[in-house]
Amino acid sequence: MDRIRFLNAFDTALLEYQLLHADVPINVNCLLLGTGPAPGIDELRAFVAERLRRFPLLTERLVCLPGRRARYGWRADPEVDLDCLVREHPVSSAAPAPPSVDGAAAAPGFAGTALRDFVERLSGAVVPLSGPPWQLWLLRSADDTEFALFYRASHIQQDGTAKNLVLSALFGIGTDPMAFVPPQRREPGRARAREVGAAAARSLRWLTPAAGSAVLAAPWAGRTTHSWETTSLSLLRSIGAAVGGTVNDAFLAALAGALRRWTGADGADGAGDAAGVGGAGGMVRAGGALSGRAGGMAVAMAVSTRQPGERAMLANFVAGARVVLPCAEPLPLGRLFAVRDRTDRLKQGGTLGLGERLLFELLPARARPRLFGAGLSGRSSVLSVSNQAGAPGPLAAAGRPITTAVPVPTLFPGERLACHLGGLGDTVSVGTAADAGLPGSRDLARLWAAEVTLLADAVRAFAGNRALP
Template identity: 30%
Template sequence: MIHRPNVVDGCFLRYEREQPDFRPYFGLVMHVTGTSPNVHQVREQVASRIERMPTLAWRVTQRGRRTLWEATPAFDPHDHVHVVRIPEGASLDETVERLLYLPMPAQSPRWGIWLVHGYSDGEYALFYRSHHAGQDGQAMMDALTALFGTEPPVSPPSAAGRPAAAKSWWQRIPARAITRNLADEVKALRHTLRWSPQGPLSREARVQSAAVPLSWLRETGRARGASSNDICLAALGDAMRGWLPESWIAPHQRGRDLFVSLPVSLREPGERFMVGNRISAVRVPLSFWEDSPTARVAAIARATAPAKTEEMRRALRTQLRLPEWLVYRVLQQSAHVRNGLDTSGLLRIPGRLAMGTDPIRTVVVTQFLYGDHAFGMSFVAYGDNVVASVTIDRALEDVGDLAALWAGAVERMWHEAVVNDGAPGRVPESSHDATRPGAMRTHN
């Protein structure tokens, strides 16, 4: 298979090399119902499924200024599956947080799976972790589908790409892509709402998460003329208003909108099961100071609409052929909070997942923190639920549970748009009970 080098892959490798404390690893915690298997059973399932995503046997590396994908000599998938038994008194949360930033050897494909058990008699966890230079969010979802999906396998493409045309970069980039890049540079000058925590960041992360029924997002979106992803973002804006202490916002910041950096997947159908990055990003304002949820949803839907068009996707896709030094500059800018919060679009895992006959009940995303970002947020739809996960600096964990606030905001919007048929109303107190879906907490 031929792997087309990607400038985003190279940028993450370079950033890690130049920032020794930067660990661009992100992952997925799968909560599995059943008695923990022997690690050899996990290794055998993974090994038997590798052919469903053969790109997992390749590694990304750099030689001089060139970013390359190359086959790994003597690749053995068994070596990428590990086991951790949680000691008495420790929790799954603490164990995952400890695993988040373990270094990955550059000599092999940068992904791994950890079987985590010992914390429950009726449940265990599988933690899939990858280097961002090797996979974007969609590639991670495809990896889970390949290794743990219960549906018949989807045939991977016979070739993952072709060498780029031998032209100068400015000859390969349409004028609209260059214009788009310049427009993004100008927009980046419009600083997002910033705040000042009362103390320094710890540079240690923990994960908060909460789940809501997927039907709530879909029904609210239909009622408001928006997508489920728009509802996720609107709920994030609402949750941030409840989470962010007023004392942290300087007077001159009031009225300034809060932006998020929203990744846009640029994968074509034939690029499924490819490793590497096929993403760009757009900045989206959350209408932070808007009191009306209906108005906030409408504003966000207008802001995200251009990113959903094929014309915009073509323009963003051509950015992947810009020179690496320019894309690296954009990546460096994104490390500054002034350019917006880190979030993901609503990622979806199709079908169901299982380890052997044990069903995987919930999937939670873990992110990396870089630059001066204090947290990042992700949304993933799996089965009947959507899980919002917040990877947050430990220095801020006592401020409040942002994931739970997000779930409460989704439920309020659903009640107003669907249950109350568009009429504003007070959500019953019982809706915030932890036993109800709107406040359902996952382990991390």
């Protein structure tokens, strides 16, 4: 019998959750953007075929081993149909271009909404599990000066880290994909009482109902919209470091400000109030458009649970942490300090995510999908967030350079909003997914990018005009 790579506890819970929601796309997606003429579809398939020979895990398909309780795993399939996995979508040359304010010719590349429309349409489809659970779509701009590759895979096989692993294997320059083949066996770890105790204490946060706003109470449309913007990883790192924080703190602080604007809270409590700069304590005030404790918004934040020996494994190693964003705080720097303080408190008592993983693996198998669904139901959080780091670069497709990697979130049942951070090299992108019934559903990424600029200005003033990237 061919070697079977069994699903871990979280993979299995996701599979059972997908089987319960067969028409819901439980996927991981990434939009890659490149410059120059696009490769032909036959050239791209030949390029991918050569990479698959060096990265055989991407030929695997799901198999079931019957028994008293069925077990699932991945088995390599030597008969991969690349015509099905690697496909091309024609972009109409008639797509309307953005209006020009000065009469100049339209900018080269993708014009109008054709690319976004395709991403929104395909993101709403489930990745089939009848073969290797991934797809790669090629799109070229009408003038063939830009191209896009839309990679999507089943979350049952890949989390955000695994997705970056795959992108590096498929498109990495100067990197041997054989280095990414994971070990077949993981050394068992010892359950640490301190980690489990800290995770149990953090889990109590999920019992608090999520506070929202009038915007989030809009009728459901049942259709997902997407938006994305790019910025500099160096800039985010400098913003976080200025207050002793991290890139993730800068990401969340900008998101808190974007949500504040998006929900209308910035006009309810005097956003221009020149309050002093300091720690989070005492600076949060309730916004008129927000409800709940201190006008905050609870988010479900994905946390990696990978151990050193698992960094190259094609699987899911992730847990959730509940963070309340300080959306009612009127000052950008105040929001940054507040986020830093709250994430620091989450890390007390042990490594964030490790105890949650141990608790999850101790649960009865039948209870895991229900727990997973409860965490994403919207009862305890108003949106999900994920900082997926970035794929190490440089990347290229058949010799054509890839310049940007945009994470494209998926909305799970009960979710109305999601925001992910990812990227390539020093270029990072924020990608959002929102139910189309939410007013301004495509505005959040643009508002987030504007908040990054405000944070950079505030940090620069706080640091005495010290230069930022």
